Amino acid sequence: MGADRAEDSTVTRVLVVDDHPMWRDSVARDLAARGYEVVGTAADAPSAVRIAAAVRPDVVVMDLHLGSTSGVDATRDIVSAAPDTRILVLSASGEQDDVLDAVKNGASGYLVKSASLDDLDDAVRRTADGDAVFSAGLAGLLLGEYRRMHDASDAGPTLTERETDVLRLVSRGLSARQIATRLTLSHRTVENHVQNTLRKLQLHNRVELTRYAIEHGITDDPA
Amino acid sequence: MSPVTAPVTDDAPDFLLPLWRAVVVFRLFAWLVAAASFIREWDRYPNHTTAIVLLVLMGGWTAVVTVAYGTDAGRRSRMAGYDLVVTVTFIAANLLTQPAAELIGSAPILTSLWATGPIFALAVERGRDGGLIGATIVGASLIALRQRLGDQEIFNTTLFFVAGVTLGYAATTTRRATAVLREALAAEGATAERERLSRSIHDGVLQVLAIVRRRGTEIGGEAAELAGLAAEQEIALRTLMTSRPSSAGGRVDLAATLRLRATSRVEIITPAGHLLLARRVVEEVAAAVGEALSNVAQHAGEDARAWVTVEDLGDQVMISVRDDGTGIPKDRLDLAKNTGHLGVEQSIRGRIIDLGGTVALHTAPEQGTEWELTVPKTRP
Numbered sequence: 001m002g003a004d005r006a007e008d009s010t011v012t013r014v015l016v017v018d019d020h021p022m023w024r025d026s027v028a029r030d031l032a033a034r035g036y037e038v039v040g041t042a043a044d045a046p047s048a049v050r051i052a053a054a055v056r057p058d059v060v061v062m063d064l065h066l067g068s069t070s071g072v073d074a075t076r077d078i079v080s081a082a083p084d085t086r087i088l089v090l091s092a093s094g095e096q097d098d099v100l101d102a103v104k105n106g107a108s109g110y111l112v113k114s115a116s117l118d119d120l121d122d123a124v125r126r127t128a129d130g131d132a133v134f135s136a137g138l139a140g141l142l143l144g145e146y147r148r149m150h151d152a153s154d155a156g157p158t159l160t161e162r163e164t165d166v167l168r169l170v171s172r173g174l175s176a177r178q179i180a181t182r183l184t185l186s187h188r189t190v191e192n193h194v195q196n197t198l199r200k201l202q203l204h205n206r207v208e209l210t211r212y213a214i215e216h217g218i219t220d221d222p223a
Numbered sequence: 224m225s226p227v228t229a230p231v232t233d234d235a236p237d238f239l240l241p242l243w244r245a246v247v248v249f250r251l252f253a254w255l256v257a258a259a260s261f262i263r264e265w266d267r268y269p270n271h272t273t274a275i276v277l278l279v280l281m282g283g284w285t286a287v288v289t290v291a292y293g294t295d296a297g298r299r300s301r302m303a304g305y306d307l308v309v310t311v312t313f314i315a316a317n318l319l320t321q322p323a324a325e326l327i328g329s330a331p332i333l334t335s336l337w338a339t340g341p342i343f344a345l346a347v348e349r350g351r352d353g354g355l356i357g358a359t360i361v362g363a364s365l366i367a368l369r370q371r372l373g374d375q376e377i378f379n380t381t382l383f384f385v386a387g388v389t390l391g392y393a394a395t396t397t398r399r400a401t402a403v404l405r406e407a408l409a410a411e412g413a414t415a416e417r418e419r420l421s422r423s424i425h426d427g428v429l430q431v432l433a434i435v436r437r438r439g440t441e442i443g444g445e446a447a448e449l450a451g452l453a454a455e456q457e458i459a460l461r462t463l464m465t466s467r468p469s470s471a472g473g474r475v476d477l478a479a480t481l482r483l484r485a486t487s488r489v490e491i492i493t494p495a496g497h498l499l500l501a502r503r504v505v506e507e508v509a510a511a512v513g514e515a516l517s518n519v520a521q522h523a524g525e526d527a528r529a530w531v532t533v534e535d536l537g538d539q540v541m542i543s544v545r546d547d548g549t550g551i552p553k554d555r556l557d558l559a560k561n562t563g564h565l566g567v568e569q570s571i572r573g574r575i576i577d578l579g580g581t582v583a584l585h586t587a588p589e590q591g592t593e594w595e596l597t598v599p600k601t602r603p
């Protein structure tokens with residue numbers, strides 16, 4: 001058992017979800033070459049959810065346009081079916097609303113497909129480590145989303161001043177290390193702030209979904 | 224009809240509805256007035272039974288038109304025309320309640336205010352001409368009933384014309400507004416559908432470009448050049464896809480305007496959706512950002528990347544233009560100022576301060592340059 005666990009912690013198990021066969025194979029091959037174990041591939045949301053629930057990968061590399069099905073739905077369903085699995089969105093179009101929806105529904109990072117293989121490698125590794133993988137673009141979207149929620153009502157989640165500072169610098173293209181230097185924080189603290197901005201949003205989204213479900217009587221929950 | 228212009232008429236509100244409701248309410252109210260004045264002037268009606276029968280029939284007809292004007296089918300039929308004919312018959316029926324000689328005098332008539340109902344119904348149904356026809360016929364009927372053309376008759380008929388024509392014009396305008404709104408909704412639906420189609424097509428193209436880019440870079444040599452070309456097209460296409468219609472009501476979307484400046488070295492980061500500002504503000508900010516970016520291209524070094532970040536601060540907008548290049552040495556900035564060479568800094572400062580905004584510049588050798596422009600959303 002001990003040996004198994006040691007092996008589990010060294011090899012990151014990845015599921016690649018993309019409707020484009022050439023791209024799917026290419027990413028799977030690249031990740032395998034970088035030492036990841038690709039435990040499966042899927043072309044649409046239902047099979048992605050089924051496979052993720054069965055094989056419980058560490059990381060799902062998720063496209064958002066899956067033919068007629070949606071990567072946002074798949075993200076939400078995988079998060080509830082396999083809570084330990086982390087989801088990295090790898091999307092071609094960068095459609096802002098889709099990206100926001102995906103991270104609200106539990107994706108912990110976002111990368112455009114034009115990113116280099118080194119960037120992808122780094123992003124999958126950090127996602128497996130539990131870090132949030134933030135591009136400048138995603139940070140900008142999150143800042144906007146917090147602003148929108150703040151303007152819409154007083155009840156929504158808000159950022160601390162420090163979290164705003166960190167997110168703002170991420171949105172300007174600074175790396176975590178550069179931000180740590182500029183704000184005289186530790187690298188780890190910067191990562192934590194970034195993760196918090198994401199977690200608050202995801203928590204808020206779950207609460208909203210639950211409230212909606214209860215109000216509309218579409219839940220089995222006795223609450 | 225092409226499939227993308229599906230009719231959406233049911234989605235468009237019918238702005239005529241309130242006018243129809245007013246017509247119906249007016250008719251009910253007028254009937255109550257007729258009943259009340261009959262009771263008040265009881266002694267002046269020689270034949271009570273006939274008057275009561277007439278009043279009940281008027282109430283029945285009021286109920287009929289209330290139902291008819293309250294339904295789509297009733298409004299689309301020629302109900303207002305029938306209403307006019309029936310109402311004129313009721314006006315004539317006043318002859319049964321009073322001797323003709325009395326009517327020529329000052330005897331009360333049952334149908335007085337109630338008889339004006341069809342004028343308004345016709346005006347709403349047919350516009351100005353309907354109002355004119357209704358006013359003419361009702362006015363003429365009343366004059367015929369009284370068999371005289373006194374001040375009172377002229378005054379009443381004039382009122383009928385004014386009310387009928389005014390309401391008719393209002394109804395026509397409302398009908399046109401509804402039609403325009405329907406067209407707009409249909410066009411919007413068609414655009415959304417077309418956008419959805421183009422998104423899925425573009426998504427496929429983007430995928431292929433991304434593959435060419437990655438594989439090409441890995442293979443190297445000429446393939447790497449192809450990869451570079453694919454990368455440029457990929458960014459151009461993604462920019463096109465994320466740039467939405469960018470102006471409304473004389474205001475322009477700052478986010479969409481700046482997104483057009485994305486290149487393989489310049490990343491544009493904005494909140495989702497529109498960020499509408501006055502046209503002049505957007506033009507000046509875009510020009511300032513353009514100057515800062517061309518400064519990056521000229522001085523920051525070949526490999527320098529740049530990030531343009533737009534942040535909505537509520538009553539202000541903050542735009543940051545940052546590069547990771549060589550930075551501007553302080554002596555060069557000072558030199559530019561002292562030699563009267565206005566330079567990029569003063570030009571950017573001038574534009575932003577004119578908008579009531581502020582400019583902060585952080586730069587140091589080898590640490591890149593960061594402009595921070597803050598402009599108010601509305602002029603102070």
